[in-house]
Amino acid sequence: MPSFDEVLKEAGEFGRFQKRVFFLLSQTGITFSSLFASVVFLGRTPDNFWCRIPGAAELSERCGWTLEDERNFTVLPLQLGNESVSGECERLDVTWDPSVSCTSPLARYGNHSTGNLPLAPCHSNWVYEQPHSSIVSEYDLVCANAWMLDLSQAILNLGFLAGAFILGYAADRYGRILIYLLSCLGVGICGIIAAFSPNFTVFLIFRFLQGMFGKGTWMTCYVLVTEIVGSDQRIVGIVIQIFFTLGIIILPGIAYLIPTWQGIQLAISLPNFLFLLYYWVVPESPRWLLTRKKGEKALKIMRNIAKHNGKFLSPHYSEITISNEEVSNPSFLDLVRTPQMRKNTLILMYAWFTSALIYQGLVIRLGIIGGNLYLDFFISGAVELPAAFLIIVTIDRIGRRLPFAMSNIVASIACLITAFLPEDIPWLKTTVATLGRLSITIAFEIVYLVNSELYPTTLRNFGVSLCSSLCDLGGIIAPFLLFRLAAIWLELPLIIFSILAAVCGLLVLLLPETKGISLPETVEDVEQLPSHFGKCGKKRKHRDTNSYI
Numbered sequence: 001m002p003s004f005d006e007v008l009k010e011a012g013e014f015g016r017f018q019k020r021v022f023f024l025l026s027q028t029g030i031t032f033s034s035l036f037a038s039v040v041f042l043g044r045t046p047d048n049f050w051c052r053i054p055g056a057a058e059l060s061e062r063c064g065w066t067l068e069d070e071r072n073f074t075v076l077p078l079q080l081g082n083e084s085v086s087g088e089c090e091r092l093d094v095t096w097d098p099s100v101s102c103t104s105p106l107a108r109y110g111n112h113s114t115g116n117l118p119l120a121p122c123h124s125n126w127v128y129e130q131p132h133s134s135i136v137s138e139y140d141l142v143c144a145n146a147w148m149l150d151l152s153q154a155i156l157n158l159g160f161l162a163g164a165f166i167l168g169y170a171a172d173r174y175g176r177i178l179i180y181l182l183s184c185l186g187v188g189i190c191g192i193i194a195a196f197s198p199n200f201t202v203f204l205i206f207r208f209l210q211g212m213f214g215k216g217t218w219m220t221c222y223v224l225v226t227e228i229v230g231s232d233q234r235i236v237g238i239v240i241q242i243f244f245t246l247g248i249i250i251l252p253g254i255a256y257l258i259p260t261w262q263g264i265q266l267a268i269s270l271p272n273f274l275f276l277l278y279y280w281v282v283p284e285s286p287r288w289l290l291t292r293k294k295g296e297k298a299l300k301i302m303r304n305i306a307k308h309n310g311k312f313l314s315p316h317y318s319e320i321t322i323s324n325e326e327v328s329n330p331s332f333l334d335l336v337r338t339p340q341m342r343k344n345t346l347i348l349m350y351a352w353f354t355s356a357l358i359y360q361g362l363v364i365r366l367g368i369i370g371g372n373l374y375l376d377f378f379i380s381g382a383v384e385l386p387a388a389f390l391i392i393v394t395i396d397r398i399g400r401r402l403p404f405a406m407s408n409i410v411a412s413i414a415c416l417i418t419a420f421l422p423e424d425i426p427w428l429k430t431t432v433a434t435l436g437r438l439s440i441t442i443a444f445e446i447v448y449l450v451n452s453e454l455y456p457t458t459l460r461n462f463g464v465s466l467c468s469s470l471c472d473l474g475g476i477i478a479p480f481l482l483f484r485l486a487a488i489w490l491e492l493p494l495i496i497f498s499i500l501a502a503v504c505g506l507l508v509l510l511l512p513e514t515k516g517i518s519l520p521e522t523v524e525d526v527e528q529l530p531s532h533f534g535k536c537g538k539k540r541k542h543r544d545t546n547s548y549i
Helices: 004-011 016-037 056-063 067-081 147-174 176-195 200-227 236-257 261-269 271-280 286-291 295-308 332-336 339-366 373-382 385-398 401-420 426-453 457-488 492-510 523-527
Strands: 049-051 090-092 119-121 126-128 320-323 545-548
Touching: 004 286, 004 295, 016 176, 016 200, 016 236, 016 261, 016 271, 016 295, 049 090, 056 067, 067 126, 147 176, 147 200, 147 457, 176 200, 176 261, 176 271, 200 236, 200 286, 200 426, 200 457, 236 261, 236 373, 236 385, 236 426, 261 271, 286 295, 286 457, 332 339, 332 457, 339 401, 339 426, 339 457, 339 492, 339 523, 385 401, 385 426, 401 426, 401 492, 426 457, 426 492, 457 492
Parallel strands: none
Antiparallel strands: 049 126, 090 119, 320 545
């Protein structure tokens, strides 16, 4: 009775069928990265806005003022009296009634210079030249409310975190493709509702839900892709990251062409409905079906794969074997119950956390500094493209562990050097910091692949989802850590990043090498990884087996 990997080899490990499924599912990376980074454009702070004096709207209508006229009568006198006051978060503590002159509304306060007029903090009633350009102007997230913009991104990351646990568990229990399709539907619906939210609270609720479903689409499609290809072709787990970067590169173009935040929100949400068409072209993972004792369905899918790949399964392939492990609903205890699983889980959780923290910290620190927002964001995405190509060139030649460790070490060194480079050579500081960004991006992409290779089929989706949830925690902490430490010393965050990356580089050397091995099917397979595989590429022998007809 053949094993699943033997049947897969006969049907084609990366034939026409897998290439088609890979290309289709990879599009998820574009929509997910757009959601991940959308706050940059959804939350743009308007260039021109000011606090409106009570009664100014009625007076402006009576006098026929334009917005520019109103600003000249209210903000400019304030700035002339006190250059440090912008008129955005403070206003003149006056009230304009119908008796106020249209040509000189401040004439009644003639005994006072504008510098001596009383001021009041602004809590509402802001005026924006482009009122619907971002959620900042839509929901007044300025001045004392500016922290609420950070809250919106934190809520999105909390959604990612919830999705990692809830939908990761659901995908292991109910199937990869079912949860993928439901997640795509959820992202689309929640994105539309968020775009037309009547208030900020409703926006946050559906921002959270969109993040939860978004994480479900990304993690499930990633696991599904790695489970339908052979062990020598799991480099597709790295290639799929290129589509994430493509989403980062495409996003500024979308934002440039669409002037309103609602339009941008819809543009990154609606494509998820197209993924529902995958119901007819993307099958369930046959590996997962075998773990749920659905051997007939798995064999039917394998025959279909062989047919599309121009191959034919031998007639004796009427049964597929799988290692003997009782199927149960996955839990966190399953990931830490045995020594090797426990070590893998703790190291991977730390690697996810560190990669996300350093990656987002470097993005925030670099800026990209000044200039054109759209061009700068495009460049920041383009910097990540070489990462995947470097991994593709090296990972199947020298394995996973060494590039994983070296990328973290190089990032550590780059952060440390950047911290102590003098400010009068900014081009060198930017270059070295960019090297750190590239290195941590490589580490970030490798952890995806290694994580999926170090868990058995019954726990793979749940394990990847749970470990990657530390990525979301790192994303929440990164801006707060950066700004708090920078207030003490501007370069202090880089020192912390350097220490975290160096520790990660050493820890990942303790993980088993997964180059060229078959995906583990049981916890027992994982426990025997270091001694069982021996040299890289040595295949696992199957021990206790059951057949599913």
